[in-house]
Amino acid sequence: MTILDEILAKKQQEITELKRSYQRQSSQKKSLVSLYESFQQSDRMNIIAEFKRASPSKGPINVDADPGIHTKMYDQFGANAISVLTDQPFFQGSMEDLQRIRQVVDIPVLNKDFILDEIQIDRALDYGADVILLIAAAMNPARLEQLYRYATGLGLEVLLEIHTEEEAVIANDLNANIVGINNRDLKTFNVDLATTERLAEQIKDPATLLISESGMKTTADVERVQQAGVSGILVGETMMQSNDLKQTFNELRIPLNEVSLHDR
Numbered sequence: 001m002t003i004l005d006e007i008l009a010k011k012q013q014e015i016t017e018l019k020r021s022y023q024r025q026s027s028q029k030k031s032l033v034s035l036y037e038s039f040q041q042s043d044r045m046n047i048i049a050e051f052k053r054a055s056p057s058k059g060p061i062n063v064d065a066d067p068g069i070h071t072k073m074y075d076q077f078g079a080n081a082i083s084v085l086t087d088q089p090f091f092q093g094s095m096e097d098l099q100r101i102r103q104v105v106d107i108p109v110l111n112k113d114f115i116l117d118e119i120q121i122d123r124a125l126d127y128g129a130d131v132i133l134l135i136a137a138a139m140n141p142a143r144l145e146q147l148y149r150y151a152t153g154l155g156l157e158v159l160l161e162i163h164t165e166e167e168a169v170i171a172n173d174l175n176a177n178i179v180g181i182n183n184r185d186l187k188t189f190n191v192d193l194a195t196t197e198r199l200a201e202q203i204k205d206p207a208t209l210l211i212s213e214s215g216m217k218t219t220a221d222v223e224r225v226q227q228a229g230v231s232g233i234l235v236g237e238t239m240m241q242s243n244d245l246k247q248t249f250n251e252l253r254i255p256l257n258e259v260s261l262h263d264r
């Protein structure tokens, strides 16, 4: 059993409990902030800065960080969006973290979790997310499409995460407009930026916004994935461990080159 299998099994238990106890707050349409559109405005590498207390691969990262204080600094130093890891058992996050972050920033907020059911999407909307994560490796393509359509039908955007060539085909078939290429293999934890280089060229529609996820630490890392055509990066650990967030943002927010701007 891989760690991803373990996480998904635990998540199914959480969903069963959620279905028993969770009351959807409102069916009213909210006006959400578009990550896709705001990222088109920028001529620098777009940064999704992640609030990530701990992880299965690293253990504790910054467990006591205050979500409001920490992500307000992300916003102040140039984040284009915030990702919030809300899984409790493996990442020590919570929906309350997301709710708090929504109160202090106006930029798009991504609910990063292992979403397998509509009820989690309802909850993401209720707690103030603009974007949800769907992981292609976590379910079959038909179920992925159902959840994708459900979320976009509610006005949410979807970051569709892929890690293999087969999953790139699924993203193309779905016409996903925001695709995250995860450099971390969720089964082995191995991180390799070559994953972005390999998969970016498999995404057919030039209007698709490409995000490189995981393992981003230095300017050289960002330059490398930019050459592959991505215009956004998702950064967790480096942000949570930084002693000088201003400097960290300066190093990673490089100007976008022709390769990343070509479809605008």
Ligand SMILES: O=C(O)c1ccccc1NCC(=O)[C@H](O)[C@H](O)COP(=O)(O)O
Pocket (backbone or CB within 6 Å): 003, 004, 050, 052, 055, 056, 057, 058, 182, 184, 186, 189, 213, 214, 215, 216, 234, 235, 236, 237, 238
């Ligand atoms: O980070 C992990 O250990 C992990 C393990 C199993 C499933 C998912 C996992 N992480 C989720 C992510 O994809 C990352 O939090 C995100 O891309 C940021 O990565 P990093 O900048 O390397 O912290």
